[in-house]
Amino acid sequence: MPPLSMASGKGTKRPKLDWRFVQRFCSIQRVLFPSWSSQNVLMLGTLVGVTLTEQLIIYQVGVIPSQFYQVLSDKDYSAFRNLAGLAFLLILLNSTLKSLDQYICSLMSVSWRKSLTECLHKDYFQGRVYYTLNVLQEDVDNPDQRISQDTERLCKQMSTMASRLIVSPFTLLYYTYQCFYSTGWIGPVSIFGYFVVGTITNKALMGPIVSTLFEQEKLEGDFRFKHMQIRSNAESAAFYRAGKVELMRTDRRLQTLLRCQYRLMNKELWLYIGVNTFDYLGGILSYIVISIPIFTGVYDDLTPGELSALISKNAFVCIYLINCFTQLIDLSTTLSDVAGYTHRTEGKTGLVPLLPSAVLPSSDNVHAGLGDSAFILDRVSFRSPFSEQLLVKDLSLKISQGSHLLVVGNTGTGKTSLLRVLNRLWEVDSGFVQMTSCFGPRGIIFLPQKPYLTDGTLREQVTLTFDKTIWSVDDERIIQYLELAGVVMPAFSVFMYDVLSPGEMQRLCFARLFYLQPKYAVLDEATSALTEEAEGQMYRACKQLGMTLVSLGHRRSLEKYHDILLKLCGEGSWELAKLKV
Numbered sequence: 001m002p003p004l005s006m007a008s009g010k011g012t013k014r015p016k017l018d019w020r021f022v023q024r025f026c027s028i029q030r031v032l033f034p035s036w037s038s039q040n041v042l043m044l045g046t047l048v049g050v051t052l053t054e055q056l057i058i059y060q061v062g063v064i065p066s067q068f069y070q071v072l073s074d075k076d077y078s079a080f081r082n083l084a085g086l087a088f089l090l091i092l093l094n095s096t097l098k099s100l101d102q103y104i105c106s107l108m109s110v111s112w113r114k115s116l117t118e119c120l121h122k123d124y125f126q127g128r129v130y131y132t133l134n135v136l137q138e139d140v141d142n143p144d145q146r147i148s149q150d151t152e153r154l155c156k157q158m159s160t161m162a163s164r165l166i167v168s169p170f171t172l173l174y175y176t177y178q179c180f181y182s183t184g185w186i187g188p189v190s191i192f193g194y195f196v197v198g199t200i201t202n203k204a205l206m207g208p209i210v211s212t213l214f215e216q217e218k219l220e221g222d223f224r225f226k227h228m229q230i231r232s233n234a235e236s237a238a239f240y241r242a243g244k245v246e247l248m249r250t251d252r253r254l255q256t257l258l259r260c261q262y263r264l265m266n267k268e269l270w271l272y273i274g275v276n277t278f279d280y281l282g283g284i285l286s287y288i289v290i291s292i293p294i295f296t297g298v299y300d301d302l303t304p305g306e307l308s309a310l311i312s313k314n315a316f317v318c319i320y321l322i323n324c325f326t327q328l329i330d331l332s333t334t335l336s337d338v339a340g341y342t343h344r345t346e347g348k349t350g351l352v353p354l355l356p357s358a359v360l361p362s363s364d365n366v367h368a369g370l371g372d373s374a375f376i377l378d379r380v381s382f383r384s385p386f387s388e389q390l391l392v393k394d395l396s397l398k399i400s401q402g403s404h405l406l407v408v409g410n411t412g413t414g415k416t417s418l419l420r421v422l423n424r425l426w427e428v429d430s431g432f433v434q435m436t437s438c439f440g441p442r443g444i445i446f447l448p449q450k451p452y453l454t455d456g457t458l459r460e461q462v463t464l465t466f467d468k469t470i471w472s473v474d475d476e477r478i479i480q481y482l483e484l485a486g487v488v489m490p491a492f493s494v495f496m497y498d499v500l501s502p503g504e505m506q507r508l509c510f511a512r513l514f515y516l517q518p519k520y521a522v523l524d525e526a527t528s529a530l531t532e533e534a535e536g537q538m539y540r541a542c543k544q545l546g547m548t549l550v551s552l553g554h555r556r557s558l559e560k561y562h563d564i565l566l567k568l569c570g571e572g573s574w575e576l577a578k579l580k581v
């Protein structure tokens, strides 16, 4: 399955119906239809069968009025009765098939969404892509919206298009032949000409819509993000009585979004005028077309009844042929939406550069087993991604088992950034970083500055696993370490983690650390919300469990738990010193 990527906003400022769209659309199709025997292909096959049968019935239903003209003008009562019965049956069959067609389209849309979203999830959660996209890569806006909403809309629109696209070639050929049969070449030629003019006009009107739709989706995401930000910072905002200022900011985003929507509607107005004019003109075109052979005397030998039947049948054939073209033109509106969403959700192996480098296979496990050290840094220099100034220059260091390291330094000197470099979240400018132990239990575990709590039960928080067999075996251990970390919480239920105090969150993270028992624990101000006494308990417990500590912090009280002090002095300089025990 080819990996999907989310198109960069920078690279596609003005998404268009161009070659790139075709490439991206094809990549998506490869994800939706990975093999001939896949479920999606089978569904599409069923849809083809149903829609083609439906077309056969539609033709039968369509010519019934002309047969009514015939039997009524002949005043043939028994033929009329039979015809009425047949019409009823055909209509019933037709509506059943039409509903089945819609039903399969909806099923397909959900199944496509499943395939696409799962594929995007696979890429998004691979390595540290979610970090790179959300934190480092500014040009891919709102990845959450692209995965959750745009993908859903794309699948819905594509499934709407699918059945129309499938039947179009067949119906076009068949009704062109029928039209030619009753009107000669003039019928199909004028209808084709009509279609060509319609297509050119619509393409011209549609171009600007795609880019505006893309922009509107981005602004929708920005607007929703603002509300999400308020939701997650509601308490801090309330402490500042920030309602007024947030109102202005949120309203400003709303106004930008609405302005874009108005612009989109203005552009769409012209497209709708084009589409509707095309629809209604088509209605009378059939009579103009049949009028030519009638006035030139081709059908002079027909009785009035036969002529009415012929006009009625021809009207149906021409109107249906026009309808096929009209549907193709209507598809243009859907296609412009699909193009907008495709550019936001596109997939192609060749576009991997749009993905951050973290997509590449993770090298977390390299050198696992060297055992007595966690990291080796050799003349490492790094800076923050959006700055030219080096945070640390030529740092050489080995973090070995049993030798506890404390990293200190002023605000913004790059302490956390050093951990980002160790964790491979950031690339180094020069030098080498080797992670010589594996990641996870029995290896290295990081406790970030902002406690990481996910959704799920307390058991899941501590074990960080979905493996139920571990839980039943380990409940006692979990409780033991929760107690050791001083966590007082209700039993293993789903819990509202965002109502925990910062100190409680930090304790919970320590309980997790005790449970996982890595050889190395990297703690980024992990006790900042605890008292010095509680801090002491945590550090002593870590050491009793055999962990080697790498800590970041401002408190002097931390020094007594460490052997080496690394001080970051700013502007790239650093000092390394031994701490007295």
Ligand SMILES: Nc1ncnc2c1ncn2[C@@H]1O[C@H](COP(=O)(O)OP(=O)(O)OP(=O)(O)O)[C@@H](O)[C@H]1O
Residues within 6 Å of the ligand: 135, 136, 384, 385, 386, 391, 409, 410, 411, 412, 413, 414, 415, 416, 417, 418
């Ligand atoms: N995701 C990011 N993108 C760009 N710059 C960043 C990012 N994260 C941090 N920085 C910048 O890198 C510099 C170092 O940040 P860092 O978080 O390492 O500081 P710190 O020494 O840990 O500070 P503190 O003591 O406040 O935790 C800061 O100037 C910060 O603005």
